[in-house]
């Protein structure tokens with residue numbers, strides 16, 4: 001199923017189903033193997049990722065395209081206020097599930113890396129409960145984390 005449509009750079013004529021390499025409307029030549037010679041648009045675009053961090057959106061797009069999923073980044077207008085704008089990654093309707101799965105895997109991997117950076121789980125000195133490394137107090141008895149060892 002097509003997830004992507006292509007259009008003439010000059011007159012916006014849809015080129016997808018053509019056999020020739022010229023726009024029938026204005027005669028402009030295009031090359032399906034050269035993405036710079038036509039304009040890409042997604043068919044029925046759907047948002048699969050949204051972030052306030054623009055660079056992250058482009059990272060996700062790169063990830064998806066490396067997996068053969070055409071994706072685009074839409075930057076919403078911040079109205080001139082820093083930190084308010086959001087960037088969305090969109091893919092064609094037919095690729096939504098695949099894209100979401102890939103993003104989920106990517107995020108799981110990333111949070112695992114952050115997890116390692118924060119340290120492993122610790123044992124509460126008050127009640128002996130194992131507590132996730134992300135918490136500084138025991139979720140069971142509210143005792144503060146004590147440095148172990150030494």
Ligand SMILES: [Zn+2]
Pocket residue numbers: 008009010011012013023024025026027028
């Ligand atoms: Zn044209």
Ligand SMILES: [Zn+2]
Pocket residue numbers: 124125126127128129138139140141142143
């Ligand atoms: Zn405890």
